[in-house]
Amino acid sequence: MAMEKMLLKDCIDIKQSVPDKKSVLKIIAHIAKKNPILQNFSEKQIYKSLQEREELGSTGFSNQIAIPHCALEGISDFVLGILIVSEGVEFDSLDKQKTKIFVYIIAPASHKSQHLRILSTISNYLRNQDNINKLLLAKSPSAIRETFLRHTLDKEELEKQNVYQLFQVIVQSDKKYEDSFEEILDIFTSIEDCNFYVVEAENASKYLYKMPLFSMFWHEDQPQQNKVIIAIIRNAFVNDAAKKLNQIIKKFKGDPGLLYFVQDIYYLNGSLNI
Structure with missing residues (x-):
């Protein structure tokens, strides 16, 4: 308004x-x-x-x-x-x-x-x-x-x-994206008043391949470990962060291994240390 x-x-x-x-x-x-x-x-x-x-x-x-x-x-x-x-x-x-x-x-x-x-x-x-x-x-x-x-x-x-967005980036342990992890992390460390943390996660395949129905699809080089960046950033900085991530994805011709998404936050309180 x-x-x-x-x-x-x-x-x-x-x-x-x-x-x-x-x-x-x-x-x-x-x-x-x-x-x-x-x-x-x-x-x-x-x-x-x-x-x-x-x-x-x-x-x-x-x-x-x-x-x-x-x-x-x-x-x-x-x-x-x-x-x-x-x-x-x-x-x-x-x-x-x-x-x-x-x-x-x-x-x-x-x-x-x-x-x-x-x-x-x-x-x-x-x-x-x-x-x-x-x-x-x-x-x-x-x-x-x-x-x-x-x-x-x-x-x-x-x-x-003060409208904040929840910005999540999932980086699989694929070599090319893993090498770009620091570059991805720098995107968020450079954003003013950004609260974020990194979670180690595992691919769903680790659990699916233990099921007999899916066991035949298992192969040793299947990436298992993921890093998930969960960031809370001001709405004003969302487009810039997305643009930088798009450039990284484009660099690797859109190959699987990096995914991000943004969500609205309806209530927020507190803060985190980096």
């Missing part, structure tokens, strides 16, 4: 006072229209869509915040904006108090999953009282944008950088 591309300075405004909820939605429609993504929609259409969403249930929450949002057919990307009403306005909030901060979303109707993720990101941001206070203290649209993005971008960048 590239919030900085969705949130334009022109789509942010500060008002001292606004008379009622209907007026808030009209102001939001007016400033949202300044985003070129909505060039084919009138303010009236945007307002109507926002109003229809409010009829399903108020988007006003507690603690002076609201997240008005709607979905439109035929737009290519999300439009985000912020309206600050310094004196607050009645907006059917959960705590029955006046609302001062309106972070609004105009979403493509076909992007429901991303719509939910953006709602969640904004909601989490606005749960922090310090973030609310900083928005209320901002004196200009530029300052509001910078304040909002500073925290949401930090969170997004952290999530992006």
Whole structure:
């Protein structure tokens, strides 16, 4: 979610006072229209869509915040904006108090999953009282944008950088790949913040050939020992590691003996010494 591309300075405004909820939605429609993504929609259409969403249930929450949002057919990307009403306005909030901060979303109707993720990101941001206070203290649209993005971008960048992948490389005791083992190991030792270890393993054939059904396929030069590198690396470094391994495989014309695969990690904690 590239919030900085969705949130334009022109789509942010500060008002001292606004008379009622209907007026808030009209102001939001007016400033949202300044985003070129909505060039084919009138303010009236945007307002109507926002109003229809409010009829399903108020988007006003507690603690002076609201997240008005709607979905439109035929737009290519999300439009985000912020309206600050310094004196607050009645907006059917959960705590029955006046609302001062309106972070609004105009979403493509076909992007429901991303719509939910953006709602969640904004909601989490606005749960922090310090973030609310900083928005209320901002004196200009530029300052509001910078304040909002500073925290949401930090969170997004952290999530992006801290997405780790499980990278496993299996090297059989075939002579050519065994000689390249140090080169393969160097790939992971050079990666920043990479946790990895090496496991000695055995070919499945060692056990299969002990079974009468498969014994006739046994031969002495069948490679038995494998080394398995199990590495946890940041997503940003996965492509580079894969590229280097592909070059090694290509060098040996794709002969069997080296295999790697990458998996997503959904939960991670702790660290290892090399």
